[in-house]
Amino acid sequence: xxxxxxxxxxxxxxxxxxxxxxxxxxxxxxxxxxxxxxxxxxxxxxxxxxxxxxxxxxxxxxxxxxxxxxxxxxxxxxxxxxxxxxxxxxxxxxxxxxxxxxxxxxxxxxxxxxxxxxxxxxxxxxxxxxxxxxxxxxxxxxxxxxxxxxxxxxxxxxxxxxxxxxxxxxxxxxxxxxxxxxxxxxxxxxxxxxxxxxxxxxxxxxxxxxxxxxxxxxxxxxxxxxxxxxxxxxxxxxxxxxxxxxxxxxxxxxxxxxxxxxxx
Amino acid sequence: xxxxxxxxxxxxxxxxxxxxxxxxxxxxxxxxxxxxxxxxxxxxxxxxxxxxxxxxxxxxxxxxxxxxxxxxxxxxxxxxxxxxxxxxxxxxxxxxxxxxxxxxxxxxxxxxxxxxxxxxxxxxxxxxxxxxxxxxxxxxxxxxxxxxxxxxxxxxxxxxxxxxxxxxxxxxxxxxxxxxxxxxxxxxxxxxxxxxxxxxxxxxxxxxxxxxxxxxxxxxxxxxxxxxxxxxxxxxxxxxxxxxxxxxxxxxxxxxxxxxxxxxxxxxxxxxxxxxxxxxxxxxxxxxxxxxx
Amino acid sequence: xxxxxxxxxxxxxxxxxxxxxxxxxxxxxxxxxxxxxxxxxxxxxxxxxxxxxxxxxxxxxxxxxxxxxxxxxxxxxxxxxxxxxxxxxxxxxxxxxxxxxxxxxxxxxxxxxxxxxxxxxxxxxxxxxxxxxxxxxxxxxxxxxxxxxxxxxxxxxxxxxxxxxxxxxxxxxxxxxxxxxxxxxxxxxxxxxxxxxxxxxxxxxxxxxxxxxxxxxxxxxxxxxxxxxxxxxxxxxxxxxxxxxxxxxxxxxxxxxxxxxxxxxxxxxxxxxxxxxxxxxxx
Numbered sequence: 001x002x003x004x005x006x007x008x009x010x011x012x013x014x015x016x017x018x019x020x021x022x023x024x025x026x027x028x029x030x031x032x033x034x035x036x037x038x039x040x041x042x043x044x045x046x047x048x049x050x051x052x053x054x055x056x057x058x059x060x061x062x063x064x065x066x067x068x069x070x071x072x073x074x075x076x077x078x079x080x081x082x083x084x085x086x087x088x089x090x091x092x093x094x095x096x097x098x099x100x101x102x103x104x105x106x107x108x109x110x111x112x113x114x115x116x117x118x119x120x121x122x123x124x125x126x127x128x129x130x131x132x133x134x135x136x137x138x139x140x141x142x143x144x145x146x147x148x149x150x151x152x153x154x155x156x157x158x159x160x161x162x163x164x165x166x167x168x169x170x171x172x173x174x175x176x177x178x179x180x181x182x183x184x185x186x187x188x189x190x191x192x193x194x195x196x197x198x199x200x201x202x203x204x205x206x207x208x209x210x211x212x213x214x215x216x217x218x219x220x221x222x223x224x225x226x227x228x229x230x231x232x233x234x235x236x237x238x239x240x241x242x243x244x245x246x247x248x249x250x251x252x253x254x255x256x257x258x259x260x261x262x263x264x
Numbered sequence: 265x266x267x268x269x270x271x272x273x274x275x276x277x278x279x280x281x282x283x284x285x286x287x288x289x290x291x292x293x294x295x296x297x298x299x300x301x302x303x304x305x306x307x308x309x310x311x312x313x314x315x316x317x318x319x320x321x322x323x324x325x326x327x328x329x330x331x332x333x334x335x336x337x338x339x340x341x342x343x344x345x346x347x348x349x350x351x352x353x354x355x356x357x358x359x360x361x362x363x364x365x366x367x368x369x370x371x372x373x374x375x376x377x378x379x380x381x382x383x384x385x386x387x388x389x390x391x392x393x394x395x396x397x398x399x400x401x402x403x404x405x406x407x408x409x410x411x412x413x414x415x416x417x418x419x420x421x422x423x424x425x426x427x428x429x430x431x432x433x434x435x436x437x438x439x440x441x442x443x444x445x446x447x448x449x450x451x452x453x454x455x456x457x458x459x460x461x462x463x464x465x466x467x468x469x470x471x472x473x474x475x476x477x478x479x480x481x482x483x484x485x486x487x488x489x490x491x492x493x494x495x496x497x498x499x500x501x502x503x504x505x506x507x508x509x510x511x512x513x514x515x516x517x518x519x520x521x522x523x524x525x526x527x528x529x530x531x532x533x534x535x536x537x538x539x540x541x542x543x544x545x546x547x548x549x550x551x552x553x554x555x556x557x
Numbered sequence: 558x559x560x561x562x563x564x565x566x567x568x569x570x571x572x573x574x575x576x577x578x579x580x581x582x583x584x585x586x587x588x589x590x591x592x593x594x595x596x597x598x599x600x601x602x603x604x605x606x607x608x609x610x611x612x613x614x615x616x617x618x619x620x621x622x623x624x625x626x627x628x629x630x631x632x633x634x635x636x637x638x639x640x641x642x643x644x645x646x647x648x649x650x651x652x653x654x655x656x657x658x659x660x661x662x663x664x665x666x667x668x669x670x671x672x673x674x675x676x677x678x679x680x681x682x683x684x685x686x687x688x689x690x691x692x693x694x695x696x697x698x699x700x701x702x703x704x705x706x707x708x709x710x711x712x713x714x715x716x717x718x719x720x721x722x723x724x725x726x727x728x729x730x731x732x733x734x735x736x737x738x739x740x741x742x743x744x745x746x747x748x749x750x751x752x753x754x755x756x757x758x759x760x761x762x763x764x765x766x767x768x769x770x771x772x773x774x775x776x777x778x779x780x781x782x783x784x785x786x787x788x789x790x791x792x793x794x795x796x797x798x799x800x801x802x803x804x805x806x807x808x809x810x811x812x813x814x815x816x817x818x819x820x821x822x823x824x825x826x827x828x829x830x831x832x833x834x835x836x837x838x839x840x
Contacts, residue, residue: 148604177773178774181817204746207818208819211819245747245748252776252821252822254802254803254804255800256780258754258780258781259754259780
C-alpha cells in the first residue's frame, strides 16, 4: 500500500496568549492527501484551517502529532534555507495584494519559482503566464499594474513554476469577485493535476470546493467534524455543523429565498 | 469575461524624484543644496582670501572689501564661511549616511530575526536613548580626545539608534507580508529574504528620515564645535565660528554669517525631506489593500 | 411607532444619466437607477464596474478630481448640485451607508454608545439620555445580544457579524430614507452572513427604507434584491426583476456572471445564448 503524499497525524497547534492561558487553534487533526488528488478543507474563520496549512508548509510549529511529506518530517522553518525535500510543498495565499513583491517585475518573481524547480524543465516565464491565462508579454510589468484576479494568477504561476508535488491554496479565491472564484479554483485544480501534483484547497466556500475537490474535510473550532467525498458531504451531510454550513449558502435562484439562520 | 489590465495612474512604488521635486519648496531646497555643493567644490576659486590668514584689520564690520567683515584675529569671515562648507557639509552628510547604514542594518537584523538578537540590539539602543544626545556626544568626544574625527565617531554612536528603531518596526511589519513568506517557501534563506524582499520595501521611509536628519547632524556638529569639542581652531567650522563670534557680541557679523549658513543648509534639507515624505506617503497607504470599485 | 407614521412620507431616490469621471477618466458613463421605499434594489457587477462609485456619488463622497453629470434626484433636488454643507445635513440622517468592513467603518477608540449617539444628537438635537435610549432601542432592533452592555463596549470586543449589525445600527439610527449597503456581508462568514441578510430584509420591510445593495455576490443578490441592475464598465447592461435577470438574462454579460457560479439554477427559455456557444438554429 502506498503511503500518502501528505500525512497529518494527530496534529495540534497551540499558542500562548499574552496574559496567560493558551489557544488551541488545531486540536489533534488527522488528514491524508494522496498522490494526484484534490482535497478541500472547509470551515469558517477561526476554525484553524489556515493554521493547519501554515503548519504543513513549516511556517508554524506544531505542539503535538506529526506531519509527514513523502516520509519526511515537516518542521518549522528556521534561519536556513528550506530543506530540499520539503521544497516540493508550495502555497498560494489569500491576499493577492500582498503576495507579490511590489518592487520587482512579475517576470522575475515567476522566475524565482523556475529557479527552485529541481528538474530543468522547458518551462518559461512566458509559457507559465499563458498557462494562467495572462498575456505572455507582461513580464516586465510591476504588480500594481494588475488587478487582484490577475495577481492571484501570477502567484499561481510562481508556485507552479517550482514544480511542486503538493500545492496548498490558503483561501486563494476569497478576495476575488464571485464571477472569478470558480474559474481560478478550476485553474488551480487543472494546473496542479497536470503537473502531477496534489492540491490542498482551503476555503470557506463549500460551493466552489465541491466542484474541484475529490474529497472534503469540514473543520470547526480546530477539529475536523466531517470527512468524505465531495458528493457525500454536499448531498448527505452527517454532522449538524456541516448541515448548517450548507443551509447558509445563498441560492442563486431568483426567488428571494433567504439562506438558513446562523446559530448564535 | 477576461480581466481588463488596469491602467492605474498611481506612481510606481519607488522613490520617484520628479514628483517630489515639483513643489516650490523642494526646488528651493534642491537649489540651495546645489549652491552649497558648488561653493564646496570651488572654494579656492571663490574665496577672496586664505581662511587661516590673520592678515587683515581685526573686527572690521562688513564692507566692500570684506563682505562679511573680519573676525577677532583679522581673518576674512567670508572666506572662512566658504571654506567652512568643506567641513560642515560633508561631515554631516557622511554622518547621516553612516548612521543610516549602521542603524538600519542593526534595526533590520533585530526586526527580522527577533528574539535574543532583537532584545540585545534594542536594549543597546535604549542605553543610548537614555542620555540626552548632546551630553552623551560631548562625553564620548571628550573621552576619546577632542578632535573632529572623534566628534564624528561620537555623533555616530548617538545617532544610529533612531534609525535602528524605525527600520526595526518597518521590518517587523514587512516580514509578515505574504511575498516575503513566499520567498522563503521558494528556498530563500533568512539573509537573502531580508536583503531581497524586505529591505527594498522599507528603505524609502528610512531615506526620508535621513534627509530630515542632515539638519540635525549639522547642528549637532556645530554644537560640539561650539563647545570646543569638534573642530579645533583655527579650522573654519561653522559651529566653531559661531562660538568664537558669540564672545564678540558687538561684532555681530562674526557669528551671524556662519549661523546663516547653517540655517540655510538645515532648511534646504528639511524642505527636500518634507517633499519626499509627502510624495511617498500615499504609497505606504496603498501598499496592501486595493480598493475594489 | 414613529416608523409607520414616517412611512407615508418616505420617498425614494432616482438616478438619471449619472456620469462620473475621475481625473478625466470616465468611471460611470450614464446610468439610471430607481430606489423605492421598502424595496431592496440590487446593483451587481465586478470590481471596476463603477458600482461602489455609484453609492459614493449618492452620498457626495466621490474622491478629489471627480466631475459629475446627470442627476441624482432626492426630495425634489438634484443632489449633485448640493454643496458640502447641504450634504452634511443629509448624510447619516436621510441617506446612510453600510460598508464592507465594520472594523474600518467604525471608530476603534469610541464606545458603541458614543458612536450611535454622536451623530444622532448632531442631526436631531436630542438630549444625551434620550439619545442613549434610542441607541438601546436600535441595538435591540438589529438583534445585538445584551444591548445595554454593548453600548459601553468598543468595536474590537465584538465578532465580525455582531460588529456589522452595530454598523447597521449606526446607519439606521436617524431613520434614514435611503440606505446604501456596499458589500455588507462579503467580509462575513457564511453562517453569520445569513443572519445579517435576514436583518437587512427585516429592516427594509419594517422601516420602509429604500435600500440599494451593491455587491458582486449574486447569491446575496438573489436573496435580497427585488430588482437587479447589472453594471459593467460604468454602464448598466441589464435591469429587471431578480427572477428574470438571474434565470432569463437578456445580456450575454449577465449570463456569463451567473454561469460563473458553481451553484446557479438552470436558465429558462428565453435566456440569451452564452457568448461562447454557437447559436443553434431553432433553439
